[in-house]
Amino acid sequence: MASRIDTQHQEMASKETMTLRVILTEADIRKVKLTSKPGSVEELISCLQNTLRLDYNFTLQFQDPEFDNELCNLTVLSELPQKPTVKIIPVIELVPLSSGEMETSSDMLSDTPSTADTVLTSELPQEKRMPWPDIFLTPKFSVDVEFRLRQANLIYLKDGTHLKVTKELKHDILQKLAETIYSCKAYPTTEDLRAVAKALVNTHPCLQEPGSPSGYCGWTNSLKDKMGNYRSKMRSLGHTDVMVNAGKRGRYSTSSDPPNKNIKKPRKGEVNYLPDLPDGQDASSLEMLRQQLVDEMKRKNPDAVFINQKMDMTLSLRRKDVVINKPPVSQILQRWPALFRESQVYQEFSRVVGKNLKQEFYGSLDRHCPQLIQIFRSKRGLAGQILSDLLQQAKTSDIADMRCVAMRGLPVLLGDDQTEFFKACFASDDGDSYQHVPVGILSLENEDVALQPLSLRLHPSSVGIILEGNVVMDNLDNIPQAMCLLFGLTYALHLDYPKCMGNTFLFIQQVLLGLGKKELKGKILAVTNQLTM
Template sequence: MSGKQLKLTRAQKHNILETMASVMHTFKAYPSDRDVCLAAKALVTTHPCLNEPGSYGWKTSLKFKMGNYRTKLARAGCAEVSVNAGRRSINNPEGEYPHSNIKRARKAEVNYLPNFPRGEDKASLEELRVQIKNEVEKTEPNKVMIEKLMQTTFALHRHEIVQENPMVKDFLEKWPALRFHSQVCAEFHRVTNINLQKQFYAELDRHTPRLMALYRQKATCTGKISEALRNILNHYDHQEAPDVDVKRTAVLRALPVYLREEDPEFFKTCDAGTLDETNLTDTPVALLTVVADGSAETSPVHFSPSSMAVVVEGDLVIRDIARFADAYAILFGLIYALHLDYPRKLVHTFTFVQKVFMGLDDGKPLKPSLHALRNDLLQSE
């Protein structure tokens, strides 16, 4: 209370740092510089007597302690950090170079690489995986049972997708439950602790009025970007009494255009009668809009599709999705569930969805264009 600085012994400081590292690890195994700074600030704010001269005392100590704490966990077999251990050193001259093939959370995943549940091993979880596959193949699968088993085997399928990096088609043959809409959402929640659809739609609807205003403002200018936005907005304006689904489609379809990103291979369209014959061989990731026969090429955006489908590595992973926004959300969930990179030509768009719509901040600064757009949205509130 007096504000007097407390002189700590070496053992006392060690205990404080060890406790802080343990608590920080429950949130992130690899905290960013900003995260460590906030933790150090919280420590001295809560206990002013621990304040040290200079700006970086506790922050620097915490960074080193977190490194030491990860080393201890790796030696104990903690999967999330041991996967990045064993790098090249004097004692391990044949190991990989530092920063080579590092496997760690990159998109603010919370449960990135969990350990197996207590009392379970790879063999026991593999038996449960077979049960899941057999249940999925039934005419009327028990989705409650599947959900329970997928929760129990989460560590196993997470280890496989992160460490082995299999082809998506092969992985989904082993884990076919991830072709269900509900399991994509459940897996996203297991990885991030966020409700995919609730968060996505709440933030999308909250920002829709301001985003539409920004699109219309940009559409009044000259240039290819403005022309493309005008084309989308003109089709939107011709919709009779546009409902919330039409508005969501317009906002999501125009977002990459506004951010100066466009990938014709990502937004694909086909006629309902030719769905099974559509060539998707060289398509890494795409949203496929299925429309009434003969109308596939008549509009840059279809507000009332027959259905939507998600394509990953040339495979129709999930079909028969009712709405464009639903397909967009499911694809975002699959990116986390299948440990995929964002589409190369739409990195800014998906980063914006991650950080602004989903609130998954990885601690890295936004690119200037995304930062400006987020500020425009915040100013309207």
């Protein structure tokens, strides 16, 4: 009974909104309202980073009423008053200079004023890729190229004369397009390249190809060849995301894999799939930072800000671990224990994908819940009976219940076999019931509860996440939270979706989060069409 009350209190707390006065600069002070109250300082920083679209690291100070509203460092969220004022303190990250560079810049540094509001560190996070845009915008070319295209466009609009593209001009255009494409994707799809070519001829109609059905088929083919050459150039410069595939595409493969097999590239919407090492860092220095993280996690109260900063810095080392080396989950847990904290699952998803997983997952789920419930009620047969049993446990006015029903009902609607994914056991059991489960969610029940064959209880006593037969996260509040975190872990650990729940995970990826391929197939398309009716 006590655990049930605690769970209700936690759910009520998660629904609380939070209003803050945020000082960015002395001339930029904003009112920010968060839809849910963060559970930690680290989570608050993440929420502000996404809400205010800040692309740099920072810490927080707050006006403390106990000291006449003087600023103090924020270390525990409970220190904040009811309507707090917080100040953004940017973390300025410096790159170590060689002795020659230090001598050259010493005069400039001596004239640079210092500020007490700046935190200095010796690291620089690696450059991040941008997500692929919904609508590709043609970049600006060099002044010379822009002038020639502008003149040619005027002639085309006047009498329909197409520009005769010289070899030099075509090279300059393709080079700039390749740079822009690579800033988003190292391995664009044919559909991506078509979108770029179409945007090019729409922006500069003089470049349309007479006789081509679309007017840009030749540009698409040229972009495909150019991207291959550009990747070779980036590989020679040491970029990890293309170096990892060296020898796999050519006729004389250097590995045991056949050419074009097992190419390591983003397949689920990742924007930082295999980032390069940060400037001023190497594998040895990052390994030292990793060990510092392990040591910090052994403390009774780990420093959340320290962990987040070092996890940011070591992303390239961690991605190499999980993507290239592919160790067992148990080994990743030993090497990167912070990765299995709830806040760091969300942060890692943001690092790899560039999206706020928690906000987008729950926001999209809440938008679709009413229509999903209507679809559940309309189903007949065995699926309809299972969904009806779920609905009977729910309180229609309770959003937490609706989320649980949606997460448990989606696999039924999409034809997935959730019996090998959702597992249930008593708290006193030794784990035999799930030791062979590769990926799953575990519901822990009290001894006085009769376990159902499909574990269809909406409110288990506790929820955990199973990976490779071991519980890697436990004491979670509910099934939607576990599903959200498990989805984040599939990206953080570079895991395949469980085959028995493939449609459900693809639905979360493509429909709820809008990641990866736009084309929907089979039952996912059918359910999506029902949601839009």
